[in-house]
Amino acid sequence: MILATVTDEVLPDRSHDAFPRIFETALEQGVSTVEIRMVEAKRYPIVEAEAWDRLRKYGTEYGINFTTVSPGLFKTGLTHDLMKIHRGQLATMSMDLAESIGVKTLVTFGVMREPTDGPDSFAKVVEILRETTELAAARGFTVQLENFPGSWADTADNCLALLEAVDHPDFGYVWDVGNLYEAEPVHFMGGYQKLKPFIRNVHLKDGQFIDGRMVWQHFGKGKTDIKGQIDALKADNYKGTLTIEAKCEPQMDEDFPTSLQYLRSIL
Numbered sequence: 001m002i003l004a005t006v007t008d009e010v011l012p013d014r015s016h017d018a019f020p021r022i023f024e025t026a027l028e029q030g031v032s033t034v035e036i037r038m039v040e041a042k043r044y045p046i047v048e049a050e051a052w053d054r055l056r057k058y059g060t061e062y063g064i065n066f067t068t069v070s071p072g073l074f075k076t077g078l079t080h081d082l083m084k085i086h087r088g089q090l091a092t093m094s095m096d097l098a099e100s101i102g103v104k105t106l107v108t109f110g111v112m113r114e115p116t117d118g119p120d121s122f123a124k125v126v127e128i129l130r131e132t133t134e135l136a137a138a139r140g141f142t143v144q145l146e147n148f149p150g151s152w153a154d155t156a157d158n159c160l161a162l163l164e165a166v167d168h169p170d171f172g173y174v175w176d177v178g179n180l181y182e183a184e185p186v187h188f189m190g191g192y193q194k195l196k197p198f199i200r201n202v203h204l205k206d207g208q209f210i211d212g213r214m215v216w217q218h219f220g221k222g223k224t225d226i227k228g229q230i231d232a233l234k235a236d237n238y239k240g241t242l243t244i245e246a247k248c249e250p251q252m253d254e255d256f257p258t259s260l261q262y263l264r265s266i267l
């Protein structure tokens with residue numbers, strides 16, 4: 001497994017000085033593979049030009065391997081004003097900028113649910129995801145669907161339904177048990193067995209419901225069974241990225257090293 005992380009999951013720092021500190025902290029923990037989500041204070045790809053230059057400069061200086069970009073694509077609803085922009089400009093712009101740094105993997109969400117959704121909504125979501133995947137594949141990209149509570153890709157079964165309906169070799173899955181658990185607090189194993197053929201990337205975070213709300217915690221402290229996830233991936237000889245999402249609320253400098261210490265003890 002390749003240990004990876006996300007630009008905003010290492011430190012709470014979103015200042016102009018953040019990237020050297022973020023990359024040093026990740027490297028100290030043996031992590032040099034990074035998914036691009038926040039670029040200092042703004043989300044990819046609508047970022048400050050100078051922040052983007054710093055990401056590239058320090059990325060090169062510290063030997064960081066950027067593998068994926070996560071623009072928050074389709075973290076919006078079918079009828080929302082932003083949907084047209086996501087479908088047209090955001091997907092294209094995200095790939096244009098990713099190409100400029102040699103990244104060929106785009107993370108997407110599965111469209112947020114809306115009260116106005118009806119019987120034909122699932123087919124519309126499938127059409128949007130397939131259209132985006134075809135656009136991406138024509139440019140040599142692969143697309144990874146990340147599950148998220150409140151979206152059409154919320155529970156394991158709903159993710160499976162979308163993955164099977166889109167049915168494209170370049171449309172894979174980001175297995176995020178923290179988010180699955182927030183959508184449906186059940187043990188991961190049943191869903192894992194069904195989703196495993198589609199898994200291209202794993203997002204790892206731990207937490208539990210406290211007073212009815214999901215609280216993210218250091219690895220090993222929550223209820224998502226991080227150790228069980230690692231054991232299952234090891235048993236299946238998973239060789240892809242294990243993306244560490246260590247951020248708690250409020251995010252602290254110690255979150256990343258503390259969760260890494262636990263992770264190392266079970267890897």
Ligand SMILES: O=C(O)c1ccc(O)c(O)c1
Pocket residue numbers: 037070072075176179203
């Ligand atoms: O990419 C995101 O926007 C995002 C936000 C919150 C999460 O818990 C997550 O896994 C991803």
